[in-house]
Structure formats: C-alpha cells, structure tokens
Amino acid sequence: xxxxxxxxxRLIENGTVIDHIPPGKGIIIAEMLNxxxxxxxxxxxxxxxxxxxxxxxxxxxxxxxxxxxxxxxIALIAPNATVNIIENYEIKEKKxxxxxxxxxxxxxxxxxxxxxxxxPIPSKLYLINRNPLKLVCHYCGYECNEKNIRxxx
Amino acid sequence: MICxxxxxxxxxxxxxxxxxxxxxxREDFExxxxxxxxxxxxxYSKNLxxxxxxxxxxxxxxxxxxxxxxxxxxxxAETIWxxxxxxxxxxxxxxxxxxxxxxxxxxxxIVLRHPCDGAARWAADVTTNxxxxxxxxxxxxxxxxxxxxxxxxxxxxxFTIKERKGRIDGLCxxxxxxxKYGRTxxxxxxxxxxxxxxxxxxxxxxxxxxxxIEEFMKRKNxxxxxxxxxxxxxxxxxxxxxTRIQKERFPDENEYNKVKGIFRLxxxxxxxxxxxxxxxxxxxxxxxxxxxxxSDYRACYFEQAANGIPIRAAIMSLILGMI
Numbered sequence: 001x002x003x004x005x006x007x008x009x010r011l012i013e014n015g016t017v018i019d020h021i022p023p024g025k026g027i028i029i030a031e032m033l034n035x036x037x038x039x040x041x042x043x044x045x046x047x048x049x050x051x052x053x054x055x056x057x058x059x060x061x062x063x064x065x066x067x068x069x070x071x072x073x074i075a076l077i078a079p080n081a082t083v084n085i086i087e088n089y090e091i092k093e094k095k096x097x098x099x100x101x102x103x104x105x106x107x108x109x110x111x112x113x114x115x116x117x118x119x120p121i122p123s124k125l126y127l128i129n130r131n132p133l134k135l136v137c138h139y140c141g142y143e144c145n146e147k148n149i150r151x152x153x
Numbered sequence: 154m155i156c157x158x159x160x161x162x163x164x165x166x167x168x169x170x171x172x173x174x175x176x177x178x179r180e181d182f183e184x185x186x187x188x189x190x191x192x193x194x195x196x197y198s199k200n201l202x203x204x205x206x207x208x209x210x211x212x213x214x215x216x217x218x219x220x221x222x223x224x225x226x227x228x229x230a231e232t233i234w235x236x237x238x239x240x241x242x243x244x245x246x247x248x249x250x251x252x253x254x255x256x257x258x259x260x261x262x263i264v265l266r267h268p269c270d271g272a273a274r275w276a277a278d279v280t281t282n283x284x285x286x287x288x289x290x291x292x293x294x295x296x297x298x299x300x301x302x303x304x305x306x307x308x309x310x311x312f313t314i315k316e317r318k319g320r321i322d323g324l325c326x327x328x329x330x331x332x333k334y335g336r337t338x339x340x341x342x343x344x345x346x347x348x349x350x351x352x353x354x355x356x357x358x359x360x361x362x363x364x365x366i367e368e369f370m371k372r373k374n375x376x377x378x379x380x381x382x383x384x385x386x387x388x389x390x391x392x393x394x395x396t397r398i399q400k401e402r403f404p405d406e407n408e409y410n411k412v413k414g415i416f417r418l419x420x421x422x423x424x425x426x427x428x429x430x431x432x433x434x435x436x437x438x439x440x441x442x443x444x445x446x447x448s449d450y451r452a453c454y455f456e457q458a459a460n461g462i463p464i465r466a467a468i469m470s471l472i473l474g475m476i
C-alpha cells in the first residue's frame with residue numbers, strides 16, 4: 001500500500017486506480033471512460049507530485065474495472081500509466097498499459113473522407129512510432145499523432 | 154526462358170489485390186511493363202476468356218473505365234459495370250461492403266473507383282474475409298479512391314516515361330498543380346520512392362502535398378524540393394507532370410477560386426523547357442495545358458491515355474494468373 005502513502009484523497013475498497021497520468025489528462029481519460037455518467041465514486045487528483053515524472057494526475061474509481069479495449073484507449077493518451085486493481089483496500093493486480101501494434105475500433109482516422117468515417121466499419125490503425133506517438137490508418141494511410149488523435153466515443 | 158518468366162510473373166501478382174502502389178516492388182513494375190510491351194507489340198490473346206470483370210465506378214471516369222473495359226474485351230473477358238451510382242442500390246443506402254459482398258458472387262475481378270479514401274482497401278478486406286468463409290478470393294483493383302491513390306495510373310505513367318526516356322532513374326521529375334487532392338500525384342510519389350530521382354513539387358502552399366506524404370518522403374530519404382512557380386523549374390525538369398486542380402474535392406468553392414488557373418503551360422512557356430522534356434498529364438485537363446502544346450513532340454499525355462490499355466491488360470492478366 002506504499003503508493004497510497006501521503007495521498008490527500010481517500011483509499012477505495014474495491015475498484016481501479018489509474019496512476020501516472022500526465023498532468024491535465026486525468027479529466028480527459030475519465031470522460032473517455034465515461035466515468036462521470038455512472039453511480040461509482042470517482043476521485044481525480046490533478047498535478048500531484050510524482051517521483052518518476054515530476055507531476056501526475058491520478059484517477060480512483062470505485063466498483064469499476066476496465067475492459068481490455070479501455071486499456072488501449074488509456075495507453076493512447078497516457079502511455080506511461082499504470083492500472084491498479086483494488087480489492088479490499090489492497091492492490092490485487094498492477095498492470096502497465098501498452099499501445100498495441102494494431103489498434104482496432106478504438107481511435108478514429110483523422111481523415112474525414114476516410115471510408116472508416118463514412119461507412120459503418122471498424123477503424124484500424126497501425127502503430128508506427130511509440131514515442132512520439134504516430135499511428136497510420138489501415139485504409140487511407142493518413143497519419144495521426146498524440147496531438148490530433150481522435151478516440152472513439 | 155519463357156516458362157521461367159511465367160513462373161515468376163504468376164508468383165508475384167496472381168490472386169493479389171492492387172490497392173496501393175506501395176504494395177508493389179520495382180520488380181512488379183518491371184513485370185507489368187514487360188507484359189504490356191509484349192501485348193502492345195504482338196497483340197492481345199484471349200487469355201481472359203470466360204472471365205467476368207466487374208467495373209464499379211462510383212465516380213465519373215472516362216479513360217480509366219473505358220481502358221479497363223477495352224482491355225478486358227481485348228483479352229476475351231466480359232465486363233459488367235455501373236458508372237455512377239444512379240440506378241444502383243447505393244441510391245437506396247446500400248453500403249460499399251454489401252455491394253462488394255454481392256458483386257463478388259458475379260465476377261472474377263473487381264475494379265473499383267470510389268469517392269472515399271481507403272475504399273479500395275476496405276473492399277479488398279471484404280473479399281478477403283469472404284474467402285475466409287470459403288468463397289474464392291476476388292481480387293480488387295483500385296481505380297482511384299477519393300484523394301488517396303490511383304495506382305494503375307501511376308504504372309502507366311512510369312511505363313510512358315520509360316518508353317520515352319528509356320529509364321526512370323536519374324531523372325528530374327517536376328510534379329505540378331494540385332498535389333494536395335490529386336490522387337495520381339500521391340501514387341506517383343510513392344512509386345518514385347523506389348527510383349533514384351530528383352523531385353520538384355510545384356504548387357501554391359494551399360495545394361502542396363499532404364503532411365503524411367511528405368513524412369513518407371522524408372522516411373524514404375527521397376530528394377525533393379518545393380516550389381511555387383512553374384517558370385522557376387521549367388528549364389531543369391526532364392518530366393513535367395502537370396495535374397488538374399481537383400475542384401470536386403475542395404470543401405469550399407471559395408478556396409478553389411483562389412487557386413484555379415494558377416498554372417498554365419502554353420507554347421511560349423514550353424520554349425524554355427528542355428528539348429527532350431516530357432509533358433505529362435493524367436487527364437482530364439481544364440486549362441493547365443493549353444491546346445497549342447498538343448502538337449509539340451514533347452507532349453505525351455495522349456500516349457499515357459493510350460498506354461492505359463496494355464498496362465491494364467497486363468495487370469488484369471497477371472492478377473488473374475492468366476499469363
């Protein structure tokens with residue numbers, strides 16, 4: 001439980017803690033995961049001190065566990081994030097998010113005229129560079145980066 | 154020797170889709186050129202007898218559709234087609250996927266032109282998924298997808314350059330006009346990454362090549378420079394590849410009006426070009442090459458249009474494995 005030491009927000013009994021989010025991205029991730037439209041308690045810490053990264057955001061959400069595609073979505077915004085699964089106030093599992101080489105139906109192509117934005121088909125992007133992030137559309141070849149990436153709602 | 158050639162040719166393109174020029178190698182180009190040249194010299198055999206080619210043209214076309222149709226007929230194939238979506242179920246809201254799923258039952262090969270970027274890749278995926286369900290693979294040829302690519306145009310462009318100049322390596326190629334929306338330009342640039350050329354991109358800033366294509370050029374270490382005036386480069390280029398401003402792809406007509414008619418190659422300007430330069434254009438033209446250039450021996454845009462038949466005949470024969 002050392003990660004909880006000194007935090008000004010309370011512990012959660014069961015749920016998920018998303019840690020090491022770049023400052024300012026916590027709200028974006030919470031919105032992306034649709035955490036505000038649920039009954040669960042959601043705690044977002046912004047600009048917290050981080051020994052690794054200087055500053056960070058953190059999200060704690062009670063009684064909510066992530067689906068695999070949600071890990072991919074988080075990785076696209078916060079590539080260094082860690083996801084802790086909490087049970088009975090203890091970290092049951094700690095996972096590091098990773099961007100997969102093929103991202104299907106998570107991020108949208110930035111080209112408005114791409115067939116994937118015009119017809120009901122799953123988007124498909126390939127990872128061509130992890131840092132800085134660069135993805136290329138399977139269909140039209142358009143590239144996007146961390147600044148202009150569009151995530152599926 | 155002939156048998157060896159057939160074996161290599163079949164191995165490379167047989168059963169494959171032709172969606173992006175990036176899917177091809179220099180060796181693939183050479184094979185297509187070799188067969189097209191042979192067909193041009195020796196005539197066409199009925200090697201596609203009993204084959205049906207589906208020509209699905211969601212957008213207007215003159216040269217591409219008619220040369221695919223003519224090439225298929227010269228090879229003994231039948232064609233079924235639509236030109237424009239009027240009269241098809243697309244008007245009722247049918248998706249591209251459903252149209253491809255349907256037409257794939259009727260034909261051996263699909264030639265697709267579509268207004269959306271990436272439509273040909275999606276169509277190819279649909280026929281591949283269909284194959285995984287136990288049907289035969291119906292290859293898809295991209296005959297132009299939105300502002301993305303037009304690979305068969307590029308192959309005939311390269312073939313025309315090779316016929317005229319005897320080589321592609323070592324040439325200075327100026328690509329002029331609408332580099333942003335011109336799909337023939339995009340495919341040409343991708344193809345030239347396989348050759349040792351100097352490329353000059355001549356366009357106003359608003360019509361310069363898209364960022365993702367410039368990134369591609371940098372990754373491939375292509376030698377290129379950007380210019381905005383045709384007059385500055387006309388005397389140094391071996392190839393003047395002129396393109397039409399793609400009015401239909403501009404989101405705003407005011408933007409089009411700002412750049413229309415920006416380049417006009419006429420006989421007077423042509424007098425400053427190299428004596429052995431090639432004036433190329435994928436056609437149709439509007440006013441970017443004046444008609445007084447047509448009679449100049451350096452003009453080869455109607456040769457390009459003519460080469461559509463042997464090149465597309467060679468491509469269809471190779472993909473259907475009937476060489």
